[in-house]
Amino acid sequence: MDLIQLAHGSGGRMMHQLIKEFFVPAFDMRELGDSAVLKNTFSDRIAVTTDSYVVSPLFFPGGDIGRLSVCGTVNDLAVSGATPVYMTAGFIIEEGFPFDHLRRVLASMRSAAREAGVRIVAGDTKVVDRGKADGLFINTAGFGVVDEGLELSSSKVKPGDKVLLSGSMGNHGVAVMAERNGISFEPPLLSDVRPLNTLVRRMLERTDKIHMMRDPTRGGVATTLNEIASESGRCIVVQESAITITPGVRGACELLGLDPLYIANEGILIAVAEPSVAEELADEMRTTSEGVGAAIIGEVVEGPMGTVLLKTSVGGIRIVDMLSGDQLPRIC
Amino acid sequence: MDLIQLAHGSGGRMMHQLIKEFFVPAFDMRELGDSAVLKNTFSDRIAVTTDSYVVSPLFFPGGDIGRLSVCGTVNDLAVSGATPVYMTAGFIIEEGFPFDHLRRVLASMRSAAREAGVRIVAGDTKVVDRGKADGLFINTAGFGVVDEGLELSSSKVKPGDKVLLSGSMGNHGVAVMAERNGISFEPPLLSDVRPLNTLVRRMLERTDKIHMMRDPTRGGVATTLNEIASESGRCIVVQESAITITPGVRGACELLGLDPLYIANEGILIAVAEPSVAEELADEMRTTSEGVGAAIIGEVVEGPMGTVLLKTSVGGIRIVDMLSGDQLPRIC
Numbered sequence: 001m002d003l004i005q006l007a008h009g010s011g012g013r014m015m016h017q018l019i020k021e022f023f024v025p026a027f028d029m030r031e032l033g034d035s036a037v038l039k040n041t042f043s044d045r046i047a048v049t050t051d052s053y054v055v056s057p058l059f060f061p062g063g064d065i066g067r068l069s070v071c072g073t074v075n076d077l078a079v080s081g082a083t084p085v086y087m088t089a090g091f092i093i094e095e096g097f098p099f100d101h102l103r104r105v106l107a108s109m110r111s112a113a114r115e116a117g118v119r120i121v122a123g124d125t126k127v128v129d130r131g132k133a134d135g136l137f138i139n140t141a142g143f144g145v146v147d148e149g150l151e152l153s154s155s156k157v158k159p160g161d162k163v164l165l166s167g168s169m170g171n172h173g174v175a176v177m178a179e180r181n182g183i184s185f186e187p188p189l190l191s192d193v194r195p196l197n198t199l200v201r202r203m204l205e206r207t208d209k210i211h212m213m214r215d216p217t218r219g220g221v222a223t224t225l226n227e228i229a230s231e232s233g234r235c236i237v238v239q240e241s242a243i244t245i246t247p248g249v250r251g252a253c254e255l256l257g258l259d260p261l262y263i264a265n266e267g268i269l270i271a272v273a274e275p276s277v278a279e280e281l282a283d284e285m286r287t288t289s290e291g292v293g294a295a296i297i298g299e300v301v302e303g304p305m306g307t308v309l310l311k312t313s314v315g316g317i318r319i320v321d322m323l324s325g326d327q328l329p330r331i332c
Numbered sequence: 333m334d335l336i337q338l339a340h341g342s343g344g345r346m347m348h349q350l351i352k353e354f355f356v357p358a359f360d361m362r363e364l365g366d367s368a369v370l371k372n373t374f375s376d377r378i379a380v381t382t383d384s385y386v387v388s389p390l391f392f393p394g395g396d397i398g399r400l401s402v403c404g405t406v407n408d409l410a411v412s413g414a415t416p417v418y419m420t421a422g423f424i425i426e427e428g429f430p431f432d433h434l435r436r437v438l439a440s441m442r443s444a445a446r447e448a449g450v451r452i453v454a455g456d457t458k459v460v461d462r463g464k465a466d467g468l469f470i471n472t473a474g475f476g477v478v479d480e481g482l483e484l485s486s487s488k489v490k491p492g493d494k495v496l497l498s499g500s501m502g503n504h505g506v507a508v509m510a511e512r513n514g515i516s517f518e519p520p521l522l523s524d525v526r527p528l529n530t531l532v533r534r535m536l537e538r539t540d541k542i543h544m545m546r547d548p549t550r551g552g553v554a555t556t557l558n559e560i561a562s563e564s565g566r567c568i569v570v571q572e573s574a575i576t577i578t579p580g581v582r583g584a585c586e587l588l589g590l591d592p593l594y595i596a597n598e599g600i601l602i603a604v605a606e607p608s609v610a611e612e613l614a615d616e617m618r619t620t621s622e623g624v625g626a627a628i629i630g631e632v633v634e635g636p637m638g639t640v641l642l643k644t645s646v647g648g649i650r651i652v653d654m655l656s657g658d659q660l661p662r663i664c
Contacts, residue, residue, distance in 0.1 A: 006661045007656060007661075012551050012555060012594075012654055012655040012656055013654045013655065013656045014656050015550075015551075016559075016654070048418060048420060048453050048454050048475075049420070049454050050420035050421065050422045050454045050455060050456050050471075050473060051422060051456045052422040052423070052424050052456050052457075052458045052471060053458075054424060054458045054460050056460075056464075086380060088380060088381070088382035088473045089382065090382045090383060090384040090422075090471040090473075091384070092384050092386060092424070092469055092471070121380050122380050122381050122382045122473070123382060124382050124383045124384050124471075125384075126384045126385075126386045126469075126662075127661070128386050128388075128466060128469075128662060129466075129661070129662070131463065132388075132465065132466040133464065133465055133466070133469075134460060134464040134465070137424055137458075137460075137465075137469065139382075139384060139422040139424070139456075139471030140473075141382060141420045141422075141454070141472075141473030143380075143475070218347075219344050219347075223344060227348075262344075322344055322345045322348070323344040323345065324339065324344055324345045324346050329338050329339075329459070329461070330458075330460060330461070
């Protein structure tokens with residue numbers, strides 16, 4: 001049978017075969033020692049990130065757990081101002097998982113890694129008994145180079161700063177949710193999962209007046225804005241009308257009873273920049289395919305500390321709080 | 333209830349609380365951005381490794397999944413000749429997991445990290461629904477510095493080389509297996525899980541004639557010797573009588589029907605070195621607490637390529653093959 005067995009995680013011959021047949025070709029690995037020893041092409045400062053991916057289902061419109069794991073890692077580095085260089089990938093596989101699915105996931109990681117220009121340099125595989133995992137979990141670590149003198153931090157956020165969003169929101173969460181519930185839309189709603197490092201590079205080359213960036217994944221735009229407000233001790237006021245959302249996502253949210261502000265995204269970023277450069281920065285972003293929907297969505301003001309306020313399209317103001325839990329578990 | 337809920341992995345307030353109350357103090361984290369930006373204290377070459385830990389049960393005599401995850405990462409770097417510097421940790425937690433257990437695991441990681449002198453610089457937490465994981469999985473990545481000019485590789489292994497083992501084998505696997513099956517021994521059999529970086533440092537300072545090192549974890553001493561034989565294209569002959577094994581582990585193996593050669597270890601290493609330095613290297617190893625049981629257990633010879641031969645205590649010779657699967661799944 002073409003299914004993963006517990007023995008594939010054993011350290012024995014079957015595991016060696018699995019690694020040789022699947023992982024080595026997928027990532028062009030050469031040595032299979034305990035660590036990958038790499039030329040240090042790093043500058044003075046390196047950025048490090050780690051993430052576990054437990055998305056359910058593993059395959060969804062516009063992507064899969066493999067693409068997600070690479071893009072998520074690359075994007076965490078990119079929004080920290082780092083150029084992604086290397087990443088590692090650890091696989092926890094449930095006994096009985098189809099080899100064919102593993103093959104698809106690895107191919108997808110490989111192609112996403114190429115797209116982002118990042119190298120997967122170390123891996124690990126564990127297999128757990130049937131019923132003790134959910135098909136496949138992937139954990140990654142990523143590291144990259146931070147340019148000399150570049151410092152992006154929520155502590156630099158100050159009143160007057162503009163808040164930019166690089167594209168329309170809600171696409172990833174809605175695509176996963178629809179797939180999970182067996183709902184399909186016409187035209188199909190696709191996840192926005194994609195690497196953002198090229199967009200970030202362009203932004204940083206354009207101006208040195210970006211104070212911080214973050215990608216609104218789990219918890220969505222609302223949660224990320226709350227994090228920024230809370231960490232910087234500022235108030236952020238957002239114009240609801242400035243936030244783009246596709247008609248498909250809007251319709252799906254209404255149907256499913258979801259608030260798109262809290263839905264996970266995997267291909268957009270939030271940036272806070274000095275007002276003097278906000279317009280040209282948005283223009284620059286719009287020249288890229290990832291940032292074509294970029295807009296200034298709000299600004300940082302003196303006001304109740306750590307608060308996010310939304311000026312609604314009908315003219316009201318409401319507090320956008322952090323949710324306690326989540327509308328959509330296991331979205332990434 | 334003091335149990336993990338699905339919402340603790342959501343990206344919302346509950347997850348932020350979990351991170352603030354548990355992970356930040358455990359690892360002395362400061363910023364909670366998407367990546368940790370670090371001063372590059374790296375030399376010209378860095379070593380990178382990743383591992384997932386799915387050991388069952390999570391707590392066992394002599395250690396737990398937390399200590400295991402730190403030591404395993406540190407040791408993979410150390411046997412590659414690297415000085416461990418940083419590591420990351422990703423947690424996949426099953427809904428309903430007790431906070432108290434998480435607290436114990438984190439404390440154990442913290443103390444193992446101190447012991448090994450490594451810093452945990454980035455983390456991630458995901459929670460999956462009940463029944464979709466097995467309590468807790470931990471994935472780590474580790475990186476370290478490789479000294480200028482140091483090159484450890486199975487390709488350097490050549491006929492005449494001596495094979496050294498740093499201590500008695502089988503302790504980790506038997507301790508986990510006993511705990512899993514509700515068996516206890518008197519005196520108790522403890523896992524050997526411990527950091528080996530100090531031992532490795534001492535060995536590398538003693539001589540530059542070590543050709544390679546590896547820690548015999550999953551698959552045990554037999555599998556690691558097979559890896560070395562296969563990668564180097566050499567034949568390794570091992571003296572059974574030279575391999576130490578405690579009476580407790582030997583007894584447990586007989587009782588459980590296990591071959592100790594294939595049992596996972598988490599606190600010993602195999603080194604291959606030039607014959608001229610083998611004795612003094614073993615002496616040096618014995619001056620450390622981790623290497624007190626060090627011995628020369630065999631040598632590399634011209635012979636059937638990729639083969640491991642065992643000279644048994646009763647005078648026979650048998651081929652020690654790699655197992656197809658494993659006697660003990662989920663041992664690390």
